[in-house]
Amino acid sequence: MYVLGIETSCDETAAAVVEDGSSVLSNVVSSQVELHRKWGGIVPEIASRAHMENIMPVLHEAISGSGKRLSDIGAVAVTMGPGLIGALLVGVSAAKALAYSARIPLVGVNHIEGHMGAALLESPDISMPFVMLVVSGGHTHLYYVRGFRDYEKLGQTRDDAAGEAYDKVAKLMGLPYPGGPVIDGLAGEYAGRAPVKGGPKFPRAYLEAGSLDFSFSGLKTAALTYVRANEMKDETVGLVCREFQEAVVEVLVKKSVQAVKSRDAGTLVVAGGVASNSALRSALLGASRENNFRLVIPGPAFCTDNAAMVAASGYHLFKLGATAGLDLNPQANLPMEKMKAMQEMA
Numbered sequence: 325m326y327v328l329g330i331e332t333s334c335d336e337t338a339a340a341v342v343e344d345g346s347s348v349l350s351n352v353v354s355s356q357v358e359l360h361r362k363w364g365g366i367v368p369e370i371a372s373r374a375h376m377e378n379i380m381p382v383l384h385e386a387i388s389g390s391g392k393r394l395s396d397i398g399a400v401a402v403t404m405g406p407g408l409i410g411a412l413l414v415g416v417s418a419a420k421a422l423a424y425s426a427r428i429p430l431v432g433v434n435h436i437e438g439h440m441g442a443a444l445l446e447s448p449d450i451s452m453p454f455v456m457l458v459v460s461g462g463h464t465h466l467y468y469v470r471g472f473r474d475y476e477k478l479g480q481t482r483d484d485a486a487g488e489a490y491d492k493v494a495k496l497m498g499l500p501y502p503g504g505p506v507i508d509g510l511a512g513e514y515a516g517r518a519p520v521k522g523g524p525k526f527p528r529a530y531l532e533a534g535s536l537d538f539s540f541s542g543l544k545t546a547a548l549t550y551v552r553a554n555e556m557k558d559e560t561v562g563l564v565c566r567e568f569q570e571a572v573v574e575v576l577v578k579k580s581v582q583a584v585k586s587r588d589a590g591t592l593v594v595a596g597g598v599a600s601n602s603a604l605r606s607a608l609l610g611a612s613r614e615n616n617f618r619l620v621i622p623g624p625a626f627c628t629d630n631a632a633m634v635a636a637s638g639y640h641l642f643k644l645g646a647t648a649g650l651d652l653n654p655q656a657n658l659p660m661e662k663m664k665a666m667q668e669m670a
């Protein structure tokens with residue numbers, strides 16, 4: 325079965341055709357990064373307008389690039405939230421129009437469910453339940469996934485999301501948006517260097533004993549204080565990136581391992597844009613070997629926002645009968661735990 329996925333929750337206009345939730349026939353991502361760069365972050369109004377301009381060409385390219393016709397598509401899956409409301413509205417409206425005109429079933433997908441779909445896309449044999457770490461520009465959450473639409477939140481950030489902290493720390497050093505990949509690259513360059521006297525040393529926030537919540541605001545403030553107090557030569561920037569990244573990765577890995585142990589889970593799934601971080605990937609791999617659990621992280625291209633992941637999740641949801649009516653509305657705030665109730669109401 326071919327599912328057309330549509331994703332417009334943030335700053336990527338994306339459409340993809342995926343066969344049986346695992347084989348990607350086309351995957352088109354039109355990034356708005358250049359449009360937002362000069363503002364140092366995403367401007368919601370600019371994002372909505374760009375989605376309006378991009379959605380039709382992106383849909384055409386995804387369908388024609390798949391080698392299939394609209395009449396071959398078995399379901400349209402679209403991100404319905406959480407995200408920027410004006411941006412979501414463009415994708416949801418396009419999906420509804422397609423579903424109505426071509427008489428295809430419609431599936432509403434939570435954006436985090438979408439990120440989870442990226443893991444299923446590449447490893448369809450993952451057995452549930454599993455623990456999932458979602459690390460993106462908007463989320464740093466740990467979930468216990470018993471099944472589709474059966475999600476229990478184990479912990480979440482109390483302030484900034486990990487990706488947001490990356491982007492903000494990069495911005496204060498004058499590095500381009502989005503800062504995550506830039507800091508990742510610079511941290512890697514400086515990884516092997518010996519410690520420097522007076523070099524940056526930032527806190528790791530573990531919060532109360534046993535807590536699976538996160539906090540990155542103290543780390544961000546420590547970085548800000550250091551950047552203000554020191555001359556930012558290339559080397560100093562590199563060292564800040566290295567220390568910042570080590571602090572983020574250390575906490576993410578320890579809390580993920582703690583979550584896996586707390587549920588005696590056999591598998592950890594990691595999803596979201598920050599899951600493409602090279603240091604996080606290798607630290608998690610080490611932790612999975614040491615603690616004997618299976619680690620599933622999608623390839624870097626499927627970690628950041630795309631529509632193949634939405635189509636993959638949409639396929640599984642369709643199989644479970646989770647279709648939506650044409651009254652489907654996007655929701656800016658849509659917690660994963662709410663998906664079960666929504667499903668039961670439908």
Ligand code: KG4
Nearest residue numbers: 460461462487502504505597598601628629
């Ligand atoms: O999942 P995503 O594409 O969009 C959201 O749903 O938020 O995640 C984007 C976030 C941005 O904050 C970006 O800086 C971060 O993921 N990111 C990274 C890396 N690549 C993207 N953070 C750290 N290291 C990376 N390599």
Ligand code: ZN
Nearest residue numbers: 460596597629
């Ligand atoms: Zn995302």
